[in-house]
Amino acid sequence: MKRNETNSSRRNFLKASAAISAATILSPASSVFAAGTETVKVALVGCGGRGKGAMKDFLNAAKRRNLKTEIVGLADFFADRAKGAARQFGVSEDLAIAGANGYKDIMKGDADVVLLVTPPNFRPVHFEAAINAGKHVFMEKPVAVDPPGARKIVAMGEVAKQKGLTVVAGTQRRHQREYLDTKYAIDKGAIGDIRGGSVYWCGGALWRKKRNPGEDDASYMVRNWVSFTEMSGDHIVEQHVHNLDVTNWFLGRTPKSAIGFGGRARRQTGNQFDFFSIDLDYGEGVRVHSMCRQVNGTYSRVAEVFTGATGETWGTGPGKQGFPAEFKRPDAPYAGNPYVQEHVDLIDSMIKKIPYLNEAENVGTSTMTGIMGRISAYTGQLIRWKDLVENKRSPWYNLTCGPTPADFENGTVKAPADDIVAIPGKA
Numbered sequence: 001m002k003r004n005e006t007n008s009s010r011r012n013f014l015k016a017s018a019a020i021s022a023a024t025i026l027s028p029a030s031s032v033f034a035a036g037t038e039t040v041k042v043a044l045v046g047c048g049g050r051g052k053g054a055m056k057d058f059l060n061a062a063k064r065r066n067l068k069t070e071i072v073g074l075a076d077f078f079a080d081r082a083k084g085a086a087r088q089f090g091v092s093e094d095l096a097i098a099g100a101n102g103y104k105d106i107m108k109g110d111a112d113v114v115l116l117v118t119p120p121n122f123r124p125v126h127f128e129a130a131i132n133a134g135k136h137v138f139m140e141k142p143v144a145v146d147p148p149g150a151r152k153i154v155a156m157g158e159v160a161k162q163k164g165l166t167v168v169a170g171t172q173r174r175h176q177r178e179y180l181d182t183k184y185a186i187d188k189g190a191i192g193d194i195r196g197g198s199v200y201w202c203g204g205a206l207w208r209k210k211r212n213p214g215e216d217d218a219s220y221m222v223r224n225w226v227s228f229t230e231m232s233g234d235h236i237v238e239q240h241v242h243n244l245d246v247t248n249w250f251l252g253r254t255p256k257s258a259i260g261f262g263g264r265a266r267r268q269t270g271n272q273f274d275f276f277s278i279d280l281d282y283g284e285g286v287r288v289h290s291m292c293r294q295v296n297g298t299y300s301r302v303a304e305v306f307t308g309a310t311g312e313t314w315g316t317g318p319g320k321q322g323f324p325a326e327f328k329r330p331d332a333p334y335a336g337n338p339y340v341q342e343h344v345d346l347i348d349s350m351i352k353k354i355p356y357l358n359e360a361e362n363v364g365t366s367t368m369t370g371i372m373g374r375i376s377a378y379t380g381q382l383i384r385w386k387d388l389v390e391n392k393r394s395p396w397y398n399l400t401c402g403p404t405p406a407d408f409e410n411g412t413v414k415a416p417a418d419d420i421v422a423i424p425g426k427a
């Protein structure tokens, strides 16, 4: 019964997608691979730490498949970062594109694959443009900061399917040997049906940037994006999405509701919380406790643990002894590093060496799970999944974080005040 409710919720989520699909199929998938050409053209949007890392991982993966590569565009909000990336990859600085509109030039260009690695608030707009332009996509997690953004990702994922465009997300645990082994063992019954769990991202604070004298709001927010909910989704979305994604993946469904709390004591810039504690109700009596904290000097744990009817396991497996032989996954080739393996899988799907891969719905719903927990903690209310994905009269359905990507493109960014945060019961 309850499983049907979950399916119906998913159907409604996808129904919203279908409305977009018909209107947005503008061009067919890139034809390069169909034509058998061996050079893959790749472009990057967001040349920061992870963006340059993702480009390196993509080039490494292509080499493993004996594909030639050509970098055809490097876009970043800041010109010096785009040019720095060009120098790092040994290509002409003419390929560097600056500004919040730079992604449009990338989509007009002849890249077969685009790597979308800006802060997550821009991802829905960039992903939509990429799919409309017929590009295969690697996009970093998380993929949105608000419910309309997460729904857009799922909707455009459906368009990508119709066009045969591969979509891989930076939720790399789905490409990591230990997690794949655990998922296999759980599906084979190694711990019985999952009855509950706890998932953690507890660690120290990330960086914080002070405003430079005379610096405008857009530049300040881009440089300090991990401090602003409007840019990052807060760390329950930005970091903890990895553990929430494992939970949805292992359980094979999304939560029905969230009730939680959080607070802030140590941060000085932006408006994020320091910690969250959320009870996720997955229906059928299954509850998962999600906790995350970014406070220096406190206990660190980044992990997932699940209790089943007949046993227990961490996301990475039950420990040194491993699972009994009958639950062992058959050996599969592995790049040794999930950050490279996800690009090997992207390429293998593009060249049809493995079945078609499209992770938009997975990462869109995992991002929505973090957003649901955040709204619950900020407001102090119980938040239901259906109020985010199908109930248009819910106050949360159209909750939109601003400044929006359009504000960055149009130069109308007004930064929220530093250190003014949500107050549960009043927010």
Ligand SMILES: NC(=O)c1ccc[n+]([C@@H]2O[C@H](COP(=O)([O-])OP(=O)(O)OC[C@H]3O[C@@H](n4cnc5c(N)ncnc54)[C@H](O)[C@@H]3O)[C@@H](O)[C@H]2O)c1
Pocket: 045, 046, 047, 048, 049, 050, 051, 075, 076, 077, 078, 081, 099, 100, 101, 102, 103, 117, 118, 119, 120, 122, 140, 141, 142, 170, 171, 172, 222, 238, 408
């Ligand atoms: N999968 C993982 O383990 C992992 C690890 C680190 C980061 N990430 C994700 O990668 C993304 C980027 O993180 P990062 O650590 O590289 O941050 P970063 O600040 O180092 O880089 C972000 C870059 O994007 C640029 N940028 C911002 N807005 C832009 C726009 N509209 N158009 C073009 N460029 C723009 C910035 O100038 C910056 O150079 C985030 O979503 C983050 O959560 C994932």
